[in-house]
Structure formats: C-alpha cells, structure tokens
Amino acid sequence: MTVAEESVRPHHTLWGDAWIRLRRNKLAITGGVIIILIALMTIIYPFFSRYDFASQDLDAILQGPSAEHWMGTDELGRDVFTRLVYGAQTSLSVGIFTQIIVLAIGLPIGAFAGATGGMTDNIIMRFVDVVYAFPDLLLIILLRAILGGSIYMIFFAIGLVSWVNIARLVRGQILSLKQRDFVTAARVFGGSSGYITTRHLLPNSLGPVIVAVTFNIPRAIFAEAALAYIGIGVKPPTPSWGAMIRDGNNVIFAAPHLVLFPAIAIGILMLSFTFLGDGLRDALDPRLRR
Amino acid sequence: MNDQKPLLDIRNLSTQFHTQDGIVKAVDGVSYNVKRGETIALVGESGCGKTVSALSILRLIPDPPGKIASGEIIFDGQDLLKLPIEAMTDIRGDKISMIFQEPLTSLDPVLTIGRQITEALERHRDMNGKEAEEEAIRLLKIVGIPQPDRRIKDYPHQFSGGMRQRAMIALAISCEPQLILADEPTTVVDVTIQAQLLELIRNITKDLNTALILITHNLGIVARYAHRVYVMYAGHIIEHGSSTDIYHHACHPYTQGLLGSVPRLDEPRKMRLKPIEGQPPDLIAPPKGCAFAPRCDRAMEACYKGRPPMVEITPDHYTACILASPEKKKTK
Numbered sequence: 366m367t368v369a370e371e372s373v374r375p376h377h378t379l380w381g382d383a384w385i386r387l388r389r390n391k392l393a394i395t396g397g398v399i400i401i402l403i404a405l406m407t408i409i410y411p412f413f414s415r416y417d418f419a420s421q422d423l424d425a426i427l428q429g430p431s432a433e434h435w436m437g438t439d440e441l442g443r444d445v446f447t448r449l450v451y452g453a454q455t456s457l458s459v460g461i462f463t464q465i466i467v468l469a470i471g472l473p474i475g476a477f478a479g480a481t482g483g484m485t486d487n488i489i490m491r492f493v494d495v496v497y498a499f500p501d502l503l504l505i506i507l508l509r510a511i512l513g514g515s516i517y518m519i520f521f522a523i524g525l526v527s528w529v530n531i532a533r534l535v536r537g538q539i540l541s542l543k544q545r546d547f548v549t550a551a552r553v554f555g556g557s558s559g560y561i562t563t564r565h566l567l568p569n570s571l572g573p574v575i576v577a578v579t580f581n582i583p584r585a586i587f588a589e590a591a592l593a594y595i596g597i598g599v600k601p602p603t604p605s606w607g608a609m610i611r612d613g614n615n616v617i618f619a620a621p622h623l624v625l626f627p628a629i630a631i632g633i634l635m636l637s638f639t640f641l642g643d644g645l646r647d648a649l650d651p652r653l654r655r
Numbered sequence: 656m657n658d659q660k661p662l663l664d665i666r667n668l669s670t671q672f673h674t675q676d677g678i679v680k681a682v683d684g685v686s687y688n689v690k691r692g693e694t695i696a697l698v699g700e701s702g703c704g705k706t707v708s709a710l711s712i713l714r715l716i717p718d719p720p721g722k723i724a725s726g727e728i729i730f731d732g733q734d735l736l737k738l739p740i741e742a743m744t745d746i747r748g749d750k751i752s753m754i755f756q757e758p759l760t761s762l763d764p765v766l767t768i769g770r771q772i773t774e775a776l777e778r779h780r781d782m783n784g785k786e787a788e789e790e791a792i793r794l795l796k797i798v799g800i801p802q803p804d805r806r807i808k809d810y811p812h813q814f815s816g817g818m819r820q821r822a823m824i825a826l827a828i829s830c831e832p833q834l835i836l837a838d839e840p841t842t843v844v845d846v847t848i849q850a851q852l853l854e855l856i857r858n859i860t861k862d863l864n865t866a867l868i869l870i871t872h873n874l875g876i877v878a879r880y881a882h883r884v885y886v887m888y889a890g891h892i893i894e895h896g897s898s899t900d901i902y903h904h905a906c907h908p909y910t911q912g913l914l915g916s917v918p919r920l921d922e923p924r925k926m927r928l929k930p931i932e933g934q935p936p937d938l939i940a941p942p943k944g945c946a947f948a949p950r951c952d953r954a955m956e957a958c959y960k961g962r963p964p965m966v967e968i969t970p971d972h973y974t975a976c977i978l979a980s981p982e983k984k985k986t987k
Contacts, residue, residue: 379764546755546757546761549755550753550761550826551763552715552744552747553713553747554752554774554778555749555779564774569764571765
C-alpha cells in the first residue's frame with residue numbers, strides 16, 4: 366500500500382506542464398527576463414532619477430554618453446537615458462493595453478462566429494475580412510485623426526485594427542475543436558452550446574491565443590513607434606522611442622547616439638517578445654509535447 | 656420482462672446525409688427497441704449505420720449535412736424527435752448517456768477528470784461542488800480507479816487508455832441514466848482490458864437496471880453480453896433475434912458470413928476463417944433489391960428485384976432474406 370502511494374506521480378496542471386517546458390527554453394526565458402527587467406526599471410527608475418524626461422538643459426545639448434548623462438543628451442539637453450526609460454513605459458503600455466482591447470473585441474467575436482457557424486459565421490467573417498483588407502497604417506492614421514493624440518487613443522486605434530487576427534484565430538480553433546469527440550461528448554452529457562463554448566471550446570483554444578498575443582505585442586509596439594516616427598503618435602513631450610528616433614534623425618551625423626539608443630531599445634524589446642512567443646508556442650503546442 | 660413496454664422504441668428511422676454527390680442514406684427505415692435493463696447489440700461492418708442510428712437517438716447528427724428524414728424515436732413514452740431542443744439537452748446525459756469509442760479524444764484535455772464528472776452532476780442533479788466531488792470519487796471507485804480521491808485531480812493525459820475508458824464509464828453512469836449507448840466501447844483497448852471493461856459495464860447496467868445499446872462489429876462480444884442482437888447492413892436491419900438465435904441459428908447469409916469470419920473456440924481448429932468477399936454497397940445509390948445480394952454467394956435473380964421483407968422464422972427471430980421466406984421453403 367505504501368509502495369503504491371509513493372509511486373503516485375506528482376500532480377501537474379496543464380499550465381504547470383507548459384511552464385516546465387518553457388523553463389527549459391533558454392532563449393525564451395532570457396526574453397522574458399529582459400521584458401521583466403525593462404518593466405521593473407520603468408517602475409523603479411523615476412524614484413531615483415536626477416532628471417525629468419521633459420526638463421531641458423540648453424547648456425548641455427547634443428552631448429555624447431558620459432558619467433553625467435549615461436546616454437548623452439538630445440538637442441534640447443534632455444537626458445536620453447531618462448527619456449528612454451519613460452519611452453519604455455509608453456511602449457510596454459501600448460503593447461499590453463492594445464492586446465487587452467484586441468482580446469476584448471476579437472475573442473468574443475471569433476468565438477461567437479465559430480461556435481454559431483452557418484450564415485452568422487459567414488456574415489461576421491466577411492466583416493472581419495473587410496477590416497483585415499484595409500491597410501492597417503491608413504486606418505490607424507484615420508482613427509488617430511478622429512480620436513486625437515492622447516496615449517489612450519493610440520491604444521484604441523492600434524487595438525481596433527489588430528483584433529481581426531485574434532478573431533480569425535479563435536474562430537479557426539473553435540471550428541476545428543468542434544469536430545473533436547470531447548465536444549460531442551459534452552453535448553451528449555447535456556451541455557448547451559453557450560456552455561460548451563465557454564467551458565470547452567475557449568479554454569482549449571487559449572494556448573494559440575496566448576502565443577498570438579505574445580507575437581502581437583511587439584507588432585503593436587512597433588506600430589506605435591512607426592506612428593511616432595511619422596509624427597502622429599503620442600503628443601510631445603511624452604517620450605516615445607519612435608519620436609526619439611525621428612528627432613534624432615535631424616542631427617544623425619552630429620549625434621548618432623540619439624538614433625542608436627532608441628533603435629537598439631526597440632530591437633531588444635521586440636526580440637525579447639518574439640523569443641518569448643516562440644518559447645510559449647513550443648511549450649503550449651500539444652503536438653510538440655514529449 | 657418480455658411483455659413490458661419497451662423503454663426505447665425506434666420506428667422506421669431514416670437518417671440521411673446530404674453530400675455533393677447525392678443523398679447518403681446512412682440509416683434507412685430502421686426499427687428496434689430496448690426494454691428496461693436489457694442489453695441489445697447493433698452489429699455490422701464499418702459504415703453500415705450503427706453509430707448514426709445511435710447519434711440519431713440523441714439528435715446529435717451534425718446538421719448540415721445530416722438530417723433525420725423520418726421515423727419516430729419513442730423514449731419513455733415521448734417522441735424524442737418532437738421535443739424542443741432545450742428538453743432534449745435535459746435528457747442528454749441525464750436519462751440517456753453514451754460511452755464513446757475513443758477514450759483518448761472524448762475527454763476534454765484541459766479539464767481534470769473530476770471536473771468533467773462533477774460538471775454533469777451539477778448540471779443534471781443539482782448538486783453543489785462539494786457533493787458533486789464526493790459523488791465523483793464514489794463513481795470512480797465503482798469503475799475501479801485506484802485512489803480516486805487523488806486521481807480526480809488528474810488530467811486525461813495522465814490516465815492510460817483503459818483508465819480513461821473507465822472514467823468515461825463513470826461519467827456515463829453519473830446521473831444514473833435509463834439508457835446507455837456504448838459505441839464500440841472496447842475497440843481501441845487491448846483484449847484483456849476489453850473483457851474487464853465489458854464485465855464492468857455489464858455489472859453496472861445490472862445494478863442500475865439500465866438499458867444498454869452495445870454497438871460493435873465484434874460478434875464474439877455480442878454472444879456473451881447482449882440479450883438480443885440486431886444485425887445491420889447498408890443502413891438496414893437484416894436480421895434480429897436473441898443472441899442464441901443469431902449465434903447458433905443465423906439465417907441471413909450476411910450474418911452467417913460475419914460469424915464465419917470470427918474465430919471461435921467452440922469449433923474444431925481446422926475450421927478456416929471465411930472472409931466476406933467484396934465491399935459494402937455505395938449508400939448514395941444502393942442496389943434496388945437486397946443490398947447484400949452482390950456479395951452473397953447464394954443470390955438468385957429474385958434477390959435483385961426488390962427488397963426482401965422481414966419474415967419471422969421462430970418467435971422473436973426475424974430475417975430479411977428470400978431464402979428464409981415461407982414460400983421459398985415450400986418451393987424448395
């Protein structure tokens with residue numbers, strides 16, 4: 366009896382299993398750690414910083430990196446490192462909040478279309494196709510013109526153009542899951558279709574959704590940077606990496622560090638999310654389960 | 656037991672699938688019945704309409720493309736085909752439940768075994784979480800899962816195939832249904848587990864006085880576990896009777912063919928297995944006469960002319976074969 370009890374395997378939840386697989390992936394963990402470090406820095410740094418992101422020092426403009434200014438100063442004498450950290454705040458919040466909007470719109474629409482099927486599905490998905498076919502940047506610029514330039518409106522504009530991917534993904538997942546035996550089984554045991562959608566279909570499609578969201582975050586960050594670069598992003602003086610690169614562009618030969626540091630920052634953050642997304646995909650994909 | 660009203664009485668059921676190539680008559684004018692506590696078997700090759708006829712009972716034929724074209728399914732006095740869909744979902748899992756062929760895929764991979772059983776209990780028996788959990792543990796114990804109090808927290812992938820099928824059985828009996836449909840419940844597990852599972856199903860149906868429809872292609876199972884047997888071919892029932900009738904006095908050449916292709920321990924060893932030659936007919940354009948005639952080595956001209964009627968051979972033993980009809984016997 367005791368032998369039998371000892372031989373019982375430890376309990377792993379599905380998410381626990383995925384975590385164990387993710388932990389083995391060095392690149393994904395590195396990505397995750399970098400994201401967490403950047404996020405922590407945006408929270409902690411403002412308490413210790415000697416500079417404000419908007420305060421100008423016209424006696425010290427376009428300086429190179431030094432002990433005083435780790436990453437130098439820009440053409441208005443603002444500390445680049447400080448602006449970079451605050452810019453990270455903008456980027457990360459764009460990444461996260463747009464995805465919340467994307468999930469809030471895309472998940473229910475995709476789930477409803479997939480679960481209902483037939484004509485309803487057809488009509489919803491044709492609408493999604495229309496949104497999908499519209500050039501993203503054009504739509505964002507349009508929305509930005511209507512909604513104005515506050516950072517929340519930027520979230521909203523980016524979110525409104527990117528939910529279609531999630532809607533399509535969720536619908537596809539649900540359509541294929543609907544054919545699975547356990548869904549028939551759930552119906553055999555008296556589950557209504559709404560219940561089956563929320564209880565069985567959605568939880569089963571969550572893995573790919575999480576992966577898609579992780580890949581969507583860097584896209585949203587990049588979209589924000591691109592908007593800022595063409596001058597229709599968040600209003601100055603709120604720092605944004607895209608806006609910093611644009612400003613630095615004017616003096617690129619005199620002070621290349623003004624372009625270099627924000628560009629590297631965008632690169633590192635996007636790579637980190639991509640590595641994390643790759644790792645999550647491997648960890649959550651049941652077909653790759655060993 | 657024989658003269659009580661049947662629990663489930665299927666009359667003239669036809670289920671069709673509308674495909675690009677035409678209408679597939681998967682089940683065509685099938686009638687059968689089950690009494691309370693009785694086990695019947697539906698036997699036949701793959702694609703002969705066994706599963707479709709069972710899913711029709713629960714009205715779970717995917718529509719489109721499937722459709723129940725005609726017939727009545729009288730369960731406990733009411734016609735299931737006329738019920739509103741809400742009333743039907745109340746019956747599903749509560750009064751009629753089902754055991755699936757593939758225990759590997761018929762449990763939700765992201766929910767614990769316990770959760771899947773308590774779900775059904777909370778849905779149909781108004782139990783709260785605590786009561787349902789205790790009941791789930793009791794059910795898992797009944798179906799022979801060791802340490803059920805620990806195992807209810809496991810996920811399906813942590814169970815072996817046989818254990819999953821046991822959990823599936825626990826789920827199927829959770830609301831003490833009056834009728835269980837078992838669709839090839841043991842096909843994917845190995846032979847030793849097969850016997851254990853069938854024994855388990857039999858004991859449970861006996862204890863709960865549950866009627867069971869056993870869908871199988873294995874005539875060996877049938878003889879031991881079913882009271883009565885319906886043999887299906889190409890969407891029709893072509894012979895039915897008690898399992899003794901079917902096993903020892905099969906009349907239809909197809910039934911005889913099925914028996915001839917199963918190894919038997921009670922026959923001399925030098926007996927050779929006889930496969931049935933050919934393929935089942937295309938159900939989009941079934942042959943005009945007896946559907947089995949093209950594969951039947953005793954087919955005659957009359958077989959191709961019209962569908963042979965069901966004739967009674969001995970009480971409660973019927974077959975749809977010209978060879979068995981009384982006029983034929985006379986002319987012989």
